Amino acid sequence: MTTSESCSDCSVRDQALCGSLTNHELESLNRLGRRRHVAKGETLAWAGDDNLVCGNLLSGVLKLSSATTDGREQIVGLLYPADFVGRPFADQVDYDCTALTDAELCVFPREPFERALADHVQMERLLLQRVLAALGDARGRIVSLGRGSASGKVAGFLLDLADRAGTSGCRAMPGGPLTFDLPLSRGEMADVLGLTIETVSRQMTAMKTAGIISLPGGRAVTILDRQALEARLD
């Protein structure tokens, strides 16, 4: 794994922040950054650490989480490829950042990156938009956590994942069955939704029994009846 990979072969070249840069600008940013591979389960940064790096996620899924005093954790956000990772202008890391799957990032030391931001107004603009999107995502999660029943939360989560998988993966027919792999364990789903493992499991089997989804094995899920899923949102 060399550190000299160029941006031209970047899998998220046109979706991530750097898409706003000219080739020449990209060149100078590229000298700042390096590729980093993280294994599934590995934690990139712990809440409270000095905030040293930020970057773009190239592949894989990360979770942002906060440990609670009772030994469990609450996941406050999930990061997918092309998402921005880290929090500029903060001295400390605010949430644990852990890989749910093997993942690859393009990381920059924070301070030079902040200087680069100032030089590339377009990039700062894109970052602003991304943070606004993250804020929208977080607020959506608030609504789901505050109001939903257990079945509503699980249904909503599956729909979120389906939409995300639907854009990249392929669906035979709009409205037809859609299969994808959950990037999380039952326990992690519980930590996202503010439920327990047992409750998540029960909801999943209830939906399977109702013929709304099927669980072909492993972490795969097939959505058989999207409308029924939407009807469960409450």
Next chain:
Amino acid sequence: MTTSESCSDCSVRDQALCGSLTNHELESLNRLGRRRHVAKGETLAWAGDDNLVCGNLLSGVLKLSSATTDGREQIVGLLYPADFVGRPFADQVDYDCTALTDAELCVFPREPFERALADHVQMERLLLQRVLAALGDARGRIVSLGRGSASGKVAGFLLDLADRAGTSGCRAMPGGPLTFDLPLSRGEMADVLGLTIETVSRQMTAMKTAGIISLPGGRAVTILDRQALEARLD
């Protein structure tokens, strides 16, 4: 209520975004904006509306909320003086924005404001930081909603308000009793915390009975024993 008030007498002049501007820049922005007063209970914008304005909150408290199908609502955020209101770069309003108290804003038409942002890099930078802060706030709310017990949620909320009141109001002694007015009704507290009115009320009286707080009347609250409140967070 004239619309020609100048920025020089603005109560949040040095805390809000505009604090980054020179007097000359301020002048040109001032021509864009106007003061707007909203009465308690009035809704500035409804989710789904065309997104026409943004601005700074000068005084009062606003709520951002989402109506749920069961007729209740979830409050996703509270806005205090000097906070930025609205979401640049979005075509539609994403959450209802309603005044919890009488409030005063300095509003700008969205599109000209976005252009002004581009011209004033420093202001865009400050906006970015503010949105990052809002994201942190939202994520904190996620943790509280996902994990806390009812008493933990109420205790945490009171502590938040106390900290906010503590900076502007005055506290006789650090650690000593602190009194402030709730800007929300019981029902609104319930909508913030994802609880019911009855549960919030019960938690408040339980804390009063335990000697942790007192409720002098109206919407006032006195925190008698901050440590006990912190111990209730879970």
Next chain:
DNA sequence: CGGCGCTTTGACTCGAATCAATAGGAGTGG
């Protein structure tokens, strides 16, 4: 095969929601 981690399933408990009634407080008008 056997052990380990993740998931499912079951029986029971407990906390918050719900349903329902009462109390308090602000404002109005006689």
Next chain:
DNA sequence: CCACTCCTATTGATTCGAGTCAAAGCGCCG
């Protein structure tokens, strides 16, 4: 000033859903 209404808050009795505790089941890898 009191009587009345309206609205918010409190309190009580009961229900219900998710948590907890406990026991299998299953898949995976050594």
